[in-house]
Amino acid sequence: MRRAGLFLVMLVLILSTVYSAGNNEKAAPTTIVKNSMKVWVSSGAEDTVYKTLFTEMEKELGAEIVDEYYPKDELDSKLQVAQVVGDAPDMIIVDYLQIPAYYETGLVAPLDSRISKDLLSDLIPSVVAESTYDGKLVSVAQFDAGMGLWANKSMLEKAGVRIPTSYKNAWSKAEFEDALKKLKDSGVKSPIYIRQNKPSSLYFTYMPVLASFGGDYVNRKTMLAKGTLDSEETIAAYDYMSYLMKQGYLDGSVDYENAFFGRKESALALIGHWKYTDHVTNLGDDAIVIPTPDFGKGVFTCSGSTVWAMTTTATENGSADLVWKVLEKSLDPKYMRMVTDFNGAIPSRKSVMDTVTELQKGGRLYIYREQLEAGISVLRPLTPAHMTIYTAMQNATADILFGADARSTLVQTAKEIDEVILENGWNL
Incomplete structure (x- = not known):
């Protein structure tokens, strides 16, 4: 009986060892490659x-x-x-x-x-x-x-407006305003369209204007908005948006997408490459790209x-x-x-x-390439606070388009942005 009992104990131990080894083998980590x-x-x-x-x-x-x-x-x-x-x-x-x-x-x-x-x-x-x-x-x-001003070539020619062919001969601020006046006088309802129906996109497209006025969204060293977003230069850039509306050159209430390429109510559109197909399909050879004007601190593009x-x-x-x-x-x-x-x-x-015809000299989109190769592009702030700044500027821009005072709007916006940045430690 004792020998039988010992045999059973040994058998249980052997089976347990085998079972454990099998389980361990199954549990061993394996590299899974998914398709x-x-x-x-x-x-x-x-x-x-x-x-x-x-x-x-x-x-x-x-x-x-x-x-x-x-x-x-x-x-x-x-x-x-x-x-x-x-x-x-x-x-x-x-x-x-x-x-x-x-x-x-x-x-x-x-x-x-x-x-x-x-x-x-x-x-x-x-x-x-x-x-x-x-x-x-x-x-x-x-x-x-690619960022610049899309323009209707026929409208510019009819109004007697000079067409810049390079960032090196871009319009000055005074010549830009003269061009808008000539376009208005020639019968163009709202000479410039800046995608008023989507203020969030102006966080990108208004960057060249902002930079040319000497402004910015945040201080690139401290990554804080106060002193930069509410600076005289940035306020001047957004005041200019209000000026364009008061002169009748820009209709801040436009809530549709095709003012430039479809309805042809505007001769200029401050918008990037992403409307290329709509512009070319609807305007053909009249769809051209020119640089944004020099508002005092140089000509810029946004990348x-x-x-x-x-x-x-x-x-x-x-x-x-x-x-x-x-x-x-x-x-x-x-x-x-x-x-x-x-x-x-x-x-x-x-x-x-190098394989794209329109990016070669004389091509419709060459200005895009020329600007990047010239190093005049500016990046929006690369920071974990991006969505905070983006959302705040979407709201601020919409308010200004609907008549809010640029100075008080930007001062308050800078304060709100910095509160979030400091709370999260996103300043450098």
Whole structure:
């Protein structure tokens, strides 16, 4: 009986050991490689093109790409909680200004170890600048923005207005005002359109005007708004918006998108490359681009664009290699031209830019290239406080367009922005 009992005990111990070893073998960590990925896109003019692009990439890579599109503010809200909720995407396509905040929260993964030196050296400097944060490459971009004044060539010629062909012979402030008067006198209802129906976009498009007046959104050394957003120079730039309305050159109440290219109520439009298709389709050869005027401190353009970034979630769930293949494919000439031929932006690679006829000297969009190569572009503040500043300026600009006093509006706005920046430690 004792021998039988000992045998049973030994048998139990042996079976337990085998069972434990089997379980340990199953529990050993393994590298999971996924052949599917999820991407969240900040919805915009390129949505349809992106959908086509991802469908083609799926076929080429033999992978599944689930692409979802959300308005900018909604996407930002989703990304702020995505890691906590557990539904973060593997890749995001957003405004480059949103990347710092996502990087600081641990959502965005660096790409330095993945991108080749040859590819990196082919990217235009302004794209490398917007894609770099905390000394690391944290995103890639298919294009940089083109920014200037779109103009109706026939309207300018009819009014006897000189047409600048380079930032070097841009209108002065006085000549700009003379041009607006001539256009008004020639029968143009509202000579200039600045996208009054979407004040949020003026955070980008008004930057060249702001810089030319000597103003800015924040002090680039302290990253605080007080003393800069409410400076005499910035106030003067926004007072100028009120001046244009009082003169009848700008209708602040316009709530539709096609005042320039559709209704032809305006001869000038302060807007970037993204309306390229609408402008060219509706105006043909009359759609031209000229530089923004020199309002006293020089001629400027604004750069910065939509970027593609890998999330840390991709590394955690095994899709990082696939995400990088997609990021790398996005920089192929084929996919880059698919997007830039639609939106009229500047390809982010020098080699691809050289293949675009309209970006060569004498081409419709050459001014975009000339300005970037001349180094006269300004970036909006690259800070985790971007959404705070962006939202505050959207509200302030809307108020000024509806008649609010620029000085009191900007003083209050600067105070509100700094309260949030200081509370979060976002000042440098």
